Amino acid sequence: MAAVLPADVITAIEDLELAARLVVEGLRAGPHRSPFHGYSSEFQQHRPYRAGDDLKYLDWKLLARTDRLYTRQFRETTSMAVMLVVDGSASMRFPEQGVSKWRYAAVVAAALAHLVITQGDAAGLLAMTGGGMTYLPAKGGRQHLRSLLSTLDRLSPAGRWSPARGIARGAELLKRRGVVLVLSDFQDDEAETHRELRRVASHGHDVAMLQVVAPDEAAFPYTGDVEFEDAESGERRVVDAGLLAPAYRQAFSAFLERSRRNALRDRVDYAVLRIDRPAGDALRDFLMRRGEPDGHAGGGPA
Amino acid sequence: MTWLNPVAFVGLVALAVPILLHLFGRRVARRIRFSSLRLFEQVQPTPATRNRPSDLLLLVVRCAVVTAAVAALAQPSWSGPQPHASRPVRLILVDTSASMMRLTSTGDTPMTLATRQARVLLDSSSRGMIVEVARPGPAIAGAASWLSAQSGLRELVVVSDFQAGSVADGHLAGLGDGIGLRFIRVPFVTSGDTGARYAPRPGATDAAWPAGARAAGAVPIAAGPGSAAAVDAAREAARSLDAGIRAGERTVVVFSDAPERAALAGTVARAATTGVADLALALHGDDALSALARGAEPVAGCAAPGIVIARAASGAPVVSVASLAPGGEFDAAIFSCVDPRHVLNAAVVRGASNAAPHGAGALELDPVTLPDEQLRAWERPPSGVGPRGRDETSPDARWVWLAVVGLILIEEWLRRRAPRRALSPVAQARHDRAA
Numbered sequence: 001m002a003a004v005l006p007a008d009v010i011t012a013i014e015d016l017e018l019a020a021r022l023v024v025e026g027l028r029a030g031p032h033r034s035p036f037h038g039y040s041s042e043f044q045q046h047r048p049y050r051a052g053d054d055l056k057y058l059d060w061k062l063l064a065r066t067d068r069l070y071t072r073q074f075r076e077t078t079s080m081a082v083m084l085v086v087d088g089s090a091s092m093r094f095p096e097q098g099v100s101k102w103r104y105a106a107v108v109a110a111a112l113a114h115l116v117i118t119q120g121d122a123a124g125l126l127a128m129t130g131g132g133m134t135y136l137p138a139k140g141g142r143q144h145l146r147s148l149l150s151t152l153d154r155l156s157p158a159g160r161w162s163p164a165r166g167i168a169r170g171a172e173l174l175k176r177r178g179v180v181l182v183l184s185d186f187q188d189d190e191a192e193t194h195r196e197l198r199r200v201a202s203h204g205h206d207v208a209m210l211q212v213v214a215p216d217e218a219a220f221p222y223t224g225d226v227e228f229e230d231a232e233s234g235e236r237r238v239v240d241a242g243l244l245a246p247a248y249r250q251a252f253s254a255f256l257e258r259s260r261r262n263a264l265r266d267r268v269d270y271a272v273l274r275i276d277r278p279a280g281d282a283l284r285d286f287l288m289r290r291g292e293p294d295g296h297a298g299g300g301p302a
Numbered sequence: 303m304t305w306l307n308p309v310a311f312v313g314l315v316a317l318a319v320p321i322l323l324h325l326f327g328r329r330v331a332r333r334i335r336f337s338s339l340r341l342f343e344q345v346q347p348t349p350a351t352r353n354r355p356s357d358l359l360l361l362v363v364r365c366a367v368v369t370a371a372v373a374a375l376a377q378p379s380w381s382g383p384q385p386h387a388s389r390p391v392r393l394i395l396v397d398t399s400a401s402m403m404r405l406t407s408t409g410d411t412p413m414t415l416a417t418r419q420a421r422v423l424l425d426s427s428s429r430g431m432i433v434e435v436a437r438p439g440p441a442i443a444g445a446a447s448w449l450s451a452q453s454g455l456r457e458l459v460v461v462s463d464f465q466a467g468s469v470a471d472g473h474l475a476g477l478g479d480g481i482g483l484r485f486i487r488v489p490f491v492t493s494g495d496t497g498a499r500y501a502p503r504p505g506a507t508d509a510a511w512p513a514g515a516r517a518a519g520a521v522p523i524a525a526g527p528g529s530a531a532a533v534d535a536a537r538e539a540a541r542s543l544d545a546g547i548r549a550g551e552r553t554v555v556v557f558s559d560a561p562e563r564a565a566l567a568g569t570v571a572r573a574a575t576t577g578v579a580d581l582a583l584a585l586h587g588d589d590a591l592s593a594l595a596r597g598a599e600p601v602a603g604c605a606a607p608g609i610v611i612a613r614a615a616s617g618a619p620v621v622s623v624a625s626l627a628p629g630g631e632f633d634a635a636i637f638s639c640v641d642p643r644h645v646l647n648a649a650v651v652r653g654a655s656n657a658a659p660h661g662a663g664a665l666e667l668d669p670v671t672l673p674d675e676q677l678r679a680w681e682r683p684p685s686g687v688g689p690r691g692r693d694e695t696s697p698d699a700r701w702v703w704l705a706v707v708g709l710i711l712i713e714e715w716l717r718r719r720a721p722r723r724a725l726s727p728v729a730q731a732r733h734d735r736a737a
Contacts, residue, residue, distance in 0.1 A: 094337035101337070187338035217337060225331045230339040237339055238331055247345035255341065 046070040080121040080179060081138040084109045085170035086152070087184030087212075088129030089161040090231040094214055101212045102157040104275040105183040108210065110149050111283055112181060117145040122178075125151060126170040130159035133166070138174060160232045163188050164196035167207075177204040183273075185212050186259060198266040208269035210286070211259055215276045218252055220245045306377035313372040320364035324357065360716045367709045374702035390455035390482065390684050392430035393445045394420040395438045397462030402488070412488040416461040419486055423459055438462050439473035446477045455684040457482035463489065464672040474680060482684030485677040522552075522632070523651060524566070526559030529642035533557070536648045553581065553634040555654050557642040558601040566635050570607045571625040578609075578625040578634045584653060585611045585623060585636070591649040595620045598646045604639035611636075612646075621650055 046059060049069035059070045086109050092102035109125070116123040117140050124138030125148050134155060136148050163184060171180050180200055186193055186209070201207040222241035229236045256272060263270030271286040273279075305311075402413040420432045435441040438460050449456040458477065462468055464487055477483060525533045556563050574582065585591060595612030600620050608624020620639045626632050636654055640646045 091337040094335070096335060185337060187340055214337065222334065227331045227333045228336045228339055228342065229333060231335050231337055233339075235339055236333075237342055239342065244342070244345060248341060251341045251345050 045073050047073055080116065081124070081174050081176060082112065082116045082121060082179040082181060083124045083126060083138055083170040083174050084112060085166050085180060085182045085184075086125065086127040086155075087161055087163070087166070087182075087186075088127045088134075088155055088157045090158050091185055091187050092157040092212070093231055095216055099275055100157075101185055101214055101275055104273065104279060105210075105212050106152050106155070107279045108212075108273060108283060109181075109183055110152055111279060113145060113148050113152075115283075117141065117148075123148060124170075124173060126166060126173060127152070127155050128161035128166045129155050129157055131161075133169065135169075135173060138178065161188070163193040167193070167196045167200055171200040171203065171205050174205065177206075179206040179208065181208045181210060183210045183212060185217075190255075190258065190262070194262040194266060197263070197268050201266055201268055206269070207266075208271070208286075208290075209259065209263050210271050210273055211256070212273045212275065213256070215274060218249070218256075218274075220248045220252070304379050306379055308376055310372055310375035310377070313375060314369065316368050316372070317365055320361055320368065323364075324361045360713065363709060363713045363716060367706060367713060370702055370706045370709055374699045374706060377699050378702060380698050389426070389428040390457045391449065391452040392423055392427040392457045392459055393449055394423055394430065394432045394459045394461060395441050395445060396420050396432055396434045397436075397438050397460070397464075397468065397488075398434045399436050399462075399465070399468070401463050401465055412463050415488045416486075419461050419488070420459070423486075427457075428454060437468070439467075439469045442469070442473045443476040446481060449481050450478050455482070456480065457484060457684045459484045459486060461486045461488060463487065464677065466672055469672065469680075480685050483680060483682050485681060487671075487674070487677070523555045523557065524560035524562055524635075525557035525642055526561060529557055529559055532642040532647065535643075536651045552632045553636060553654055554632045555636045555647070555651055556638065557647060558604050558639050559642055563637070566626065566632070567605060567607045567624075567637070569627040569630055570635075571627050574609060574623075574625045578623060581634060581636075581654070582609045582611060582623045585621065585650070588649060588653050591621065591646065591653055594644075594646040594649050595640075598640045598644055600639040601641060606637050606639050608635075608637065620646065 046062065047070065049058060049071050053071045057072050059072050062068070062070050086105055088102065092105060093100050113123040113125070120140060122138040122140045123145070125134070125136040127134045134151060136144075136151055161184075163182070163186065167180065167182055170182075174180070182197070197207050197209060220241070222245065224241060225238055226241045227236055227238045260270050260272075262268075269286075269290060271282070271289070273282045273286075396413070396416045398413060402416065403411050417432075424430055424432060433441065433445065442458065442460070445458050449458060458481060460469065460483075462485075464485065469485075474483070523533045523536065554566070556566055560566075592612050596615045598614050598620050599616075600606075600614055600618045606619035606622035608622045610619040610622045612619070612621040614620050618639075622637045622639075623634060624637070625634055636650055638647050638650050
């Protein structure tokens with residue numbers, strides 16, 4: 001998967017490893033602070049009761065069995081679980097020449113996975129392509145990283161995807177509250193998408209919306225009569241591109257603005273990833289914004 | 303404006319081609335696979351219309367190209383309703399017979415004058431030719447044949463001295479309808495023209511001539527006993543004209559009251575001799591004699607045997623000349639049918655005195671020319687336009703062809719600029735109905 005991770009991306013990630021850890025840990029107190037508040041729910045061991053321990057952690061069952069007082073100790077989880085939800089629909093094939101949105105998203109996802117895993121956290125993958133779902137649970141370790149990257153490398157965008165379903169499923173597959181990073185062009189049902197993002201965020205997950213945009217989608221540099229074909233539905237439409245361009249550009253800008261506002265409203269991190277921008281720069285900007293005091297980017301292009 | 307080839311307008315049916323191409327022609331627009339057309343619905347609920355102004359403009363220009371090309375093929379002419387009225391095609395027949403070669407008093411020959419006239423006519427024609435013929439009449443058929451094949455207005459012009467017989471009704475039968483005919487007369491030169499002219503006193507009919515004239519010479523005059531004075535007067539008058547007196551053939555001038563008139567008339571030969579013909583020619587060309595004759599009245603019952611030289615206004619012959627049978631005292635006689643005292647007789651005597659032998663090989667026996675009335679009756683203006691020649695094109699058509707080239711360039715420019723469309727208007731309408 002070395003081809004997926006260009007050297008400049010790797011370099012940027014390596015530079016950002018500490019910063020990324022800080023961004024994540026910035027949500028907790030101190031380094032590796034868990035995004036969860038209080039003890040983790042993962043039981044670790046018993047220890048003899050000492051005066052001053054919180055009685056709610058006294059193991060009464062063990063007392064009944066042994067007539068001895070023991071306090072349950074929980075392990076505070078310091079590893080972060082990140083689920084990368086990647087849009088593998090046909091719309092991500094655009095543009096067909098050069099770097100497509102899918103390729104860019106795959107690079108970013110791989111970089112994020114690498115970042116997460118190398119810093120000791122767990123990363124998972126959920127990609128929807130051709131109506132099917134490809135899933136890797138959030139795990140850590142080099143082995144898993146390689147597996148995740150190779151899975152990403154194997155996938156090819158096709159068909160349609162349901163962002164709500166993908167986001168929901170990705171969040172479900174996180175066994176505990178974690179981070180859900182959604183990489184997509186979000187050229188689908190906006191209301192449903194934001195509703196699901198909002199729902200997942202309300203469940204305690206840290207949700208980030210990384211909107212992948214191709215320059216031609218924003219600039220619409222077409223003129224004359226052009227027959228456009230929808231990559232997902234196959235619908236064709238002949239339009240006077242020259243006449244349509246101003247209104248289309250305005251509509252696309254409004255679409256991005258809506259996405260940003262909705263994300264901000266729902267306390268979902270938001271970033272626009274332009275595929276004509278180096279992925280490393282985009283990640284850096286995104287992660288740097290996440291490290292800002294408000295803890296949420298909710299900003300524009302990364 | 304007129305059209306020299308109006309049948310070309312049938313080509314306007316070609317206008318259907320650009321119209322059909324506009325309605326049914328299909329050109330493939332470039333196809334782009336886009337990520338999503340979701341936003342297209344928001345900004346343009348219906349597809350773009352097919353009939354854009356540039357398409358219509360292209361159609362108009364293409365129709366204009368076809369129309370202009372057809373108009374050019376139809377050979378427009380902006381010269382006016384009758385573009386060839388003043389410039390017909392002419393064939394000019396110039397008479398080159400012997401009488402056309404004699405010198406006039408100015409030193410030119412009728413032939414020279416005729417040629418000059420012919421060139422002026424040719425310069426004013428759209429095109430044509432000058433044909434020199436010794437006998438204009440028989441040449442008219444060939445001329446008519448050539449003119450029939452020409453386009454535009456056509457005219458045949460005959461330039462001649464129009465001696466009697468040079469042109470006749472039969473020669474004109476082959477002249478087609480629509481071909482104009484014109485006759486231009488050049489002066490008929492008599493063989494004895496010395497330049498002397500006799501201008502009688504107005505109203506003078508008697509022989510009271512001024513005295514002092516030289517002897518009239520040896521011209522015999524046959525007159526009645528009571529006309530001796532008239533004869534003398536005639537001789538005197540002839541002398542006063544300072545005419546050269548020469549001895550010619552044995553010719554007698556016979557007055558109307560000459561007792562030997564009947565006897566001499568009885569010896570008139572059937573055919574005129576060369577000398578008599580020459581004499582007749584000379585007398586016929588005598589303007590003074592002709593003028594006096596027109597004002598004279600013949601004596602009742604007076605016959606004028608032989609070749610009639612002059613006639614009265616009523617048409618009755620008053621002067622004739624004839625050969626007499628060999629063996630007599632005279633070889634030729636000039637018969638005068640007017641009163642012996644009439645001044646016409648002086649002109650006759652003078653003419654007889656001026657008669658000179660005609661040159662051999664140039665004899666034209668008939669000195670009478672066709673009257674102007676006859677020529678005017680035959681003449682007719684050109685009418686109708688002949689068939690269009692293969693090599694004829696309207697010079698005005700080149701401007702229309704230039705316009706065709708300009709329109710083609712405009713069409714090419716518009717076609718390159720015009721956006722291509724996926725569906726023709728008809729196909730798109732069908733598609734929309736299905737949707």
